[in-house]
Amino acid sequence: MKIxxxxxxxxxxxxxxxxxxxxxxxxxxSRTNGNEKALAWVAANGINASEGTFAEAAxxxxxxxxxxxxxxxxxxxxxxxxxxLAGKVLTDISNPLDFSKGMPPSLFICNTDSLGEQIQAxxxxxxxxxxxxxxxxxxxxxxxxxxxxxxxTMFVSGNDADAKQSVIRNFLTPWGWNDVIDLGDISxxxxxxxxxxxxxxxxxxxxxxxxxFKVVR
Amino acid sequence: MKIxxxxxxxxxxxxxxxxxxxxxxxxxxSRTNGNEKALAWVAANGINASEGTFAEAAxxxxxxxxxxxxxxxxxxxxxxxxxxLAGKVLTDISNPLDFSKGMPPSLFICNTDSLGEQIQAxxxxxxxxxxxxxxxxxxxxxxxxxxxxxxxTMFVSGNDADAKQSVIRNFLTPWGWNDVIDLGDISxxxxxxxxxxxxxxxxxxxxxxxxxFKVVR
Numbered sequence: 292m293k294i295x296x297x298x299x300x301x302x303x304x305x306x307x308x309x310x311x312x313x314x315x316x317x318x319x320x321s322r323t324n325g326n327e328k329a330l331a332w333v334a335a336n337g338i339n340a341s342e343g344t345f346a347e348a349a350x351x352x353x354x355x356x357x358x359x360x361x362x363x364x365x366x367x368x369x370x371x372x373x374x375x376l377a378g379k380v381l382t383d384i385s386n387p388l389d390f391s392k393g394m395p396p397s398l399f400i401c402n403t404d405s406l407g408e409q410i411q412a413x414x415x416x417x418x419x420x421x422x423x424x425x426x427x428x429x430x431x432x433x434x435x436x437x438x439x440x441x442x443x444t445m446f447v448s449g450n451d452a453d454a455k456q457s458v459i460r461n462f463l464t465p466w467g468w469n470d471v472i473d474l475g476d477i478s479x480x481x482x483x484x485x486x487x488x489x490x491x492x493x494x495x496x497x498x499x500x501x502x503x504f505k506v507v508r
Numbered sequence: 509m510k511i512x513x514x515x516x517x518x519x520x521x522x523x524x525x526x527x528x529x530x531x532x533x534x535x536x537x538s539r540t541n542g543n544e545k546a547l548a549w550v551a552a553n554g555i556n557a558s559e560g561t562f563a564e565a566a567x568x569x570x571x572x573x574x575x576x577x578x579x580x581x582x583x584x585x586x587x588x589x590x591x592x593l594a595g596k597v598l599t600d601i602s603n604p605l606d607f608s609k610g611m612p613p614s615l616f617i618c619n620t621d622s623l624g625e626q627i628q629a630x631x632x633x634x635x636x637x638x639x640x641x642x643x644x645x646x647x648x649x650x651x652x653x654x655x656x657x658x659x660x661t662m663f664v665s666g667n668d669a670d671a672k673q674s675v676i677r678n679f680l681t682p683w684g685w686n687d688v689i690d691l692g693d694i695s696x697x698x699x700x701x702x703x704x705x706x707x708x709x710x711x712x713x714x715x716x717x718x719x720x721f722k723v724v725r
Contacts, residue, residue: 398619402618442724474710481709482706482708485618486702489702492698492699493689496691497689497725501725502723502725503723503724504723504724505721506719507658507660507722508719
């Protein structure tokens with residue numbers, strides 16, 4: 292499958308490389324062509340890796356992953372362009388983290404709205420699926436990374452049931468997420484985005500960022 | 509130990525009865541003496557159970573559990589009186605849930621503040637420990653209630669390390685919580701309170717309220 296990954300940070304690079312390992316063709320998008328970090332990622336990931344602007348990447352992708360910092364997510368998607376997103380599965384793994392007041396971060400959207408909802412509202416023709424945002428990027432692509440024998444639970448939120456099922460089948464399952472809960476429509480992204488403050492504090496308290504949350508039931 | 513449980517709802521009754529089963533003397537507090545629900549609870553729980561006003565219960569208790577609805581928590585504690593709380597471990601298991609706009613609830617405090625912090629600020633001489641607020645009341649007092657063999661993780665937040673340890677030793681451990689993470693000071697209550705939206709949505713999605721969250725690490 293041809294996939295766009297928007298964002299050249301640790302999350303974008305990790306997701307992009309994991310998609311390449313699954314056999315996909317991946318174009319990494321950033322603000323400009325020839326972004327240094329994107330070029331380095333392409334060089335390290337072989338012939339199925341390429342890079343370009345947000346618009347070029349989104350035009351290329353049959354599926355879009357948005358892996359920017361949350362504060363840049365809507366800008367990146369506007370640069371990608373509505374026409375390049377319409378009708379496609381838009382997998383949003385970003386979080387509305389506000390580091391402007393230092394650590395620990397707060398959220399710049401929460402409680403009665405979410406970044407996932409704002410994306411869906413801004414791009415009503417895209418099929419937004421919020422998922423993977425509740426673990427660090429290495430755990431995103433390897434749920435078995437946790438040292439415990441069992442694995443955490445992954446959640447999906449989105450208005451399009453088929454889009455959610457395709458994300459589960461094509462990405463979550465191969466990455467080891469064998470316990471997935473479909474929370475419902477995109478407004479349920481409030482729940483997973485609001486888990487971030489507990490994620491951060493658990494990371495600080497345990498000194499370990501390689502964890503996930505399991506719903507024991 | 510003599511313990512006050514403030515609140516006569518399902519949470520207060522369940523916590524109160526579980527404390528009785530651990531061998532404690534429990535006085536259930538409510539706005540007025542002779543509250544019908546409190547009297548029924550006393551009648552069902554034997555000679556170690558009693559009831560009274562918030563102030564009478566707090567005066568009686570060496571340890572206080574506040575188990576009211578979040579919107580009434582600060583009022584209940586003001587009625588209990590600063591002098592009856594000072595120097596005591598105040599275990600806050602309430603949540604700032606706002607049902608005024610219907611289901612699912614939002615939070616009336618969140619992100620840059622928490623109910624736990626507001627309680628500690630209003631009663632600086634009490635030793636506030638936020639815990640147990642992330643599961644339903646039956647799971648609070650029986651972590652093994654979950655059908656899975658493993659158990660969830662419980663978090664504690666509070667400024668007084670000894671108070672947190674006493675809550676773990678006296679209550680969390682006997683109730684089956686064998687994986688406890690001390691998140692740090694009371695500001696970390698933001699993290700567990702902000703888990704509630706995900707709790708509610710998981711409950712709706714699975715039709716099962718008997719679950720807990722485990723940090724798989």
